[in-house]
Amino acid sequence: MRIDLHTHSTASDGMDTPAELVRNAAAAGLDVVALTDHDGTGGHAEAIAALPPGLTLVTGAELSCRLGGVGVHLLAYLFDPAEPEFARERELVRDGxxxxxxxxxxxxxxxxxxxxxxxxxxxxxxxxxxxxxxxxxxxxxxxxxxxxxxxAPEWLGNGGRAYVEKHEFDPFEAVRLVKAAGGVTVLAHPMAVKRGVVLPEGAIAELASAGLDGVEVDHMDHDAPTRARLRGLAADLGLLTTGSSDYHGRNKTCELGEFTTDPEIYGEITRRATGAFPVPGAGG
Incomplete structure (x- = not known):
């Protein structure tokens, strides 16, 4: 079973439409794909309508957060998109x-x-x-x-010459909001140092105490030693570990299914979620 829990479509900053994304996911041999566009759920309906047989869709979003000047991305899975408090906060981020x-x-x-x-x-x-x-x-x-x-810092990276700040979630508040909407939270690429300053391990521990469910370990921006370090940290903190492509389409080198999540971890994510359920394609 091949499971990719982090992808993007044109509903945020990907290059594939939601319909193209699910078709490409099926063609890549995936059994499960999560659509996690930035701060919104606008692509979910199109993806569900186009879902091929044999492919299951996990609805989600990647939330833009900031803590102490450090950019943080939080993957939220299977939450109720209509929960009003969380929906209002996502709208504030999207509008900017x-x-x-x-x-x-x-x-x-x-x-x-x-x-x-x-x-x-x-x-x-x-x-x-x-x-x-x-x-x-x-x-x-x-x-x-x-x-x-x-x-890179010379251009659009955090604090770069052409970088512009935006409204973002506090990650602790984001974890609370996702949980209140019945969802599951996973910290995206938490040690991707090539993207800029990352959260210290102590902050990840504090997020775990606040209800964070997991960390994304297998990711193109984590080398082998970093993955080993994250697995050890996750074991110490009792966090789930996931693997994902962070696919954006032709504008990035990562491919669908380049990294995947263990089926047992996926099963635990679905067991913990109460806001929504994975959507199987016709005949899936």
Missing amino acids: REPRARAMVARLNELGVPVAWERVAELARGGAVGRPHVAAAMVEQGVIPSVSAAF
């Missing part, structure tokens, strides 16, 4: 995405980078605009060699 992207484009222009807002919006294919779309436009202009290069 386009103004933020426009401001980043303006800063790039001031730095002499000829990125056009119209092209960035076009790359989003009608979905929410995010940093990867700005980065893809920079690649087209020959400013950087790859989308991942845009996330």
Whole structure:
């Protein structure tokens, strides 16, 4: 059983529509895929409608958080999307995405980078605009060699020359909100140092005490020693460990199913969730 619990569509900053994403997941040989667009659930209905036979969809979101100046991403699975308090908070974060992207484009222009807002919006294919779309436009202009290069401090990385702050969750509050909506929480790529400063292990321990369910261990931004360190930390803290691709489509090198989650861990996630249930494709 092949399970990928972290993917993105055009409903946030991915390049595949939700329908394309689930079709590509099935073609990649996945049995279960989670759609975890940033701070929203707008792609879920389309993904469910297009779900191929044999593929199960886990509905979710990747929440943008910040703690002590450190950016934190929290994967939330199988929560009730209609729970009002959590829905209001997600809306606050989502509403800031386009103004933020426009401001980043303006800063790039001031730095002499000829990125056009119209092209960035076009790359989003009608979905929410995010940093990867700005980065893809920079690649087209020959400013950087790859989308991942845009996330360095010189450009769009946290605190970078063209970085723009946004409204974000406090991760402890995010854990509380997800739990209140019947969901399960997993800290995404917690030791991805190439993305910038990461949470200290003490903060992860505090989140575990506050109800965090797991940590994403197997991820393209974690090398082998980092994965071993995270597995040890998770064992000490009683946290679940997951593996995922963090797939965004052709704008990143990761492939669907590049890293996967153990079926027993997936079973525990579904057992803990009370807000929603995995959706099987017709005949799945």
